[in-house]
Amino acid sequence: MSLSTEMARSIRxxxxxxxILSIGGVLVGLVVLAALGADLIAPHxxxxxxxxxxxxxxxxxxxxxxDEVGRDVFSRTIYAARISVEVALVxxxxxxxGGTLIGVFAAYFGGxxxxxLMRLMELLFSVPAILLAxxxxxxxxxxxxxxxxxxxxxxxPGFARLARATTMDALRQQYIEAARxxxxxxxxxxxREILPNILAPSLVEAAVAFAxxxxxxxxxxxxxxxxxPPEPSWGNMINTGRGFMAQAPxxxxxxxxxxxxxxxxxxxxxxxxxxxxxxxLRESQ
Amino acid sequence: MTVECNSSAxxxxxxxxxxxxxxxxxxxxxxxxxxxxxxGEIVAIIGESGSGKTLTALSVLGLLPRQAxxxxxxxxxxxxxxxxLTAQERRSILGNRIAFIPQDALRALNPTLxxxxxxxxxxxxxxxxxxxxxRCLAVELLRSVHLRDPEQRAKEYPHQYSGGMQQRAMVAxxxxxxxxxLIADEPTTALDVTVQAQVLALLREVREExxxxxxxxxxxxxxxxxxCDRVYVMYAGRVVEEGPVEEIFVSPRHPYTYAxxxxxxxxxxxxxxxxxxxxxxxxxxxxxEGCAFAPRCVRAEARCSVDPxxxxxxxxxxxxxxxxxxx
Numbered sequence: 001m002s003l004s005t006e007m008a009r010s011i012r013x014x015x016x017x018x019x020i021l022s023i024g025g026v027l028v029g030l031v032v033l034a035a036l037g038a039d040l041i042a043p044h045x046x047x048x049x050x051x052x053x054x055x056x057x058x059x060x061x062x063x064x065x066x067d068e069v070g071r072d073v074f075s076r077t078i079y080a081a082r083i084s085v086e087v088a089l090v091x092x093x094x095x096x097x098g099g100t101l102i103g104v105f106a107a108y109f110g111g112x113x114x115x116x117l118m119r120l121m122e123l124l125f126s127v128p129a130i131l132l133a134x135x136x137x138x139x140x141x142x143x144x145x146x147x148x149x150x151x152x153x154x155x156x157p158g159f160a161r162l163a164r165a166t167t168m169d170a171l172r173q174q175y176i177e178a179a180r181x182x183x184x185x186x187x188x189x190x191x192r193e194i195l196p197n198i199l200a201p202s203l204v205e206a207a208v209a210f211a212x213x214x215x216x217x218x219x220x221x222x223x224x225x226x227x228x229p230p231e232p233s234w235g236n237m238i239n240t241g242r243g244f245m246a247q248a249p250x251x252x253x254x255x256x257x258x259x260x261x262x263x264x265x266x267x268x269x270x271x272x273x274x275x276x277x278x279x280x281l282r283e284s285q
Numbered sequence: 286m287t288v289e290c291n292s293s294a295x296x297x298x299x300x301x302x303x304x305x306x307x308x309x310x311x312x313x314x315x316x317x318x319x320x321x322x323x324x325g326e327i328v329a330i331i332g333e334s335g336s337g338k339t340l341t342a343l344s345v346l347g348l349l350p351r352q353a354x355x356x357x358x359x360x361x362x363x364x365x366x367x368x369x370l371t372a373q374e375r376r377s378i379l380g381n382r383i384a385f386i387p388q389d390a391l392r393a394l395n396p397t398l399x400x401x402x403x404x405x406x407x408x409x410x411x412x413x414x415x416x417x418x419x420r421c422l423a424v425e426l427l428r429s430v431h432l433r434d435p436e437q438r439a440k441e442y443p444h445q446y447s448g449g450m451q452q453r454a455m456v457a458x459x460x461x462x463x464x465x466x467l468i469a470d471e472p473t474t475a476l477d478v479t480v481q482a483q484v485l486a487l488l489r490e491v492r493e494e495x496x497x498x499x500x501x502x503x504x505x506x507x508x509x510x511x512x513c514d515r516v517y518v519m520y521a522g523r524v525v526e527e528g529p530v531e532e533i534f535v536s537p538r539h540p541y542t543y544a545x546x547x548x549x550x551x552x553x554x555x556x557x558x559x560x561x562x563x564x565x566x567x568x569x570x571x572x573x574e575g576c577a578f579a580p581r582c583v584r585a586e587a588r589c590s591v592d593p594x595x596x597x598x599x600x601x602x603x604x605x606x607x608x609x610x611x612x
Contacts, residue, residue: 192395
């Protein structure tokens with residue numbers, strides 16, 4: 001068998017097995033690359049005004065045109081990825097850590113602790129996410145840090161419920177009993193025995209939450225509650241583009257497409273990871 | 286708190302009663318259980334599922350289910366009471382002076398940690414040993430339970446071990462701090478017969494080397510005959526017969542023990558069909574008045590409706606109105 005057919009076969013095999021995961025991975029990779037290397041990739045400054053060249057259509061100089069004050073849309077879209085990834089990272093971090101700890105403690109200690117914590121979570125859950133974010137932003141003040149915290153708080157109940165369910169399952173395992181029998185304290189059991197064993201599903205959830213966080217950040221910025229101008233964000237760029245849809249459609253379409261691909265990428269990555277970590281799916285393939 | 290120190294037994298349980306709350310009032314699942322294990326002795330508790338043998342073991346470890354209540358009795362470890370300890374006092378005893386070997390070693394090992402980190406953990410917990418040193422001690426322990434190539438194996442995860450190796454690792458972990466008492470809850474039921482023999486040989490070796498007292502919980506009569514010094518037969522939460530293994534196997538006195546022994550097929554004797562004890566073990570809320578075994582007993586009569594007391598037969602005692610006498 002020649003080398004090329006062997007390679008083709010192995011690519012086909014990988015594709016069939018990890019297709020979704022690889023598309024997601026590539027899209028997420030592009031977003032992360034844009035976020036990390038914005039300074040190197042972007043051909044222009046995202047802030048530099050050039051009133052003489054405003055609302056220019058895509059050209060060789062401005063690959064994806066310019067906006068209403070002559071800033072390069074391509075550069076701004078790339079810099080916006082940085083904000084989105086930052087916000088999503090912090091927000092998902094807040095949700096993952098806070099939610100997982102709440103869920104694990106609720107399940108582990110049970111009784112009143114469980115009831116109080118989970119009722120609080122349900123209270124948070126019952127408020128629509130975007131409304132909750134707006135309320136939190138209104139009380140915390142509108143800046144990007146508060147947007148991160150607000151989005152993070154929205155994620156806490158989901159992670160808490162997931163962690164509570166997986167912890168309940170872990171608590172039935174004998175290794176928890178074995179840990180008690182060698183004299184481990186509750187805190188040590190939680191951090192050493194339970195957390196490592198329940199982390200996989202929470203991490204998959206985190207990848208999906210990441211997509212949602214990017215979307216929420218854009219929504220908040222669209223409403224003027226997230227990134228503040230002149231800071232570029234896909235949300236506030238789309239908001240600006242809305243007014244120029246007829247004259248300069250690229251203003252809205254470019255950040256919109258970037259947002260779409262980013263969210264799609266994180267969703268596919270989450271689905272792919274779930275399949276990869278689910279032993280039932282793994283064996284049937 | 287009074288501390289009795291006149292006892293030579295490693296473990297002494299006396300008059301222990303355990304209850305669960307039920308709809309029609311508390312359900313007594315262990316009734317006035319008394320048991321002693323001397324240093325270096327291997328004592329079996331034998332009984333069907335639901336006879337209270339596991340609950341007895343859990344009460345020694347202080348790991349009874351939340352709803353369970355100890356109604357009366359005392360549990361002494363070398364004369365020191367184990368009931369009513371604070372969580373911290375209990376933690377300082379568990380893994381240190383009492384070790385537990387569970388039924389299913391694979392499920393008792395944390396799948397996300399390498400074996401060395403689990404076997405070495407008691408040193409870190411109770412002696413404040415540094416992790417690096419604890420891992421070296423773990424390798425030595427694994428060597429002492431005859432695990433081949435312990436340096437390499439210590440770095441592996443539990444699922445890379447075979448069933449026998451996992452149980453050896455659990456034994457190693459239990460023995461880390463040379464406890465005075467080892468409680469083994471059916472430690473060999475999940476293993477092949479040959480591996481089972483190896484693990485039992487290992488436990489016996491431990492007893493010989495360290496004088497560890499072993500409380501062995503099982504439903505396997507064959508194991509008890511081979512492996513244990515004394516046996517307690519439990520039925521519906523009560524001890525119905527106790528005594529040295531040889532005596533109980535040769536001349537069982539309680540009809541239940543007798544029935545258990547006849548229900549066990551043995552090689553050589555051809556029985557046309559397997560004997561079973563008619564009926565089943567009563568639930569704690571439907572216990573009959575008097576002797577709990579009476580409804581299933583072939584010899585039951587009127588006076589069995591009064592609970593029999595233990596006879597005063599020295600080491601071999603039974604709780605029955607008609608101590609069986611086999612010719």
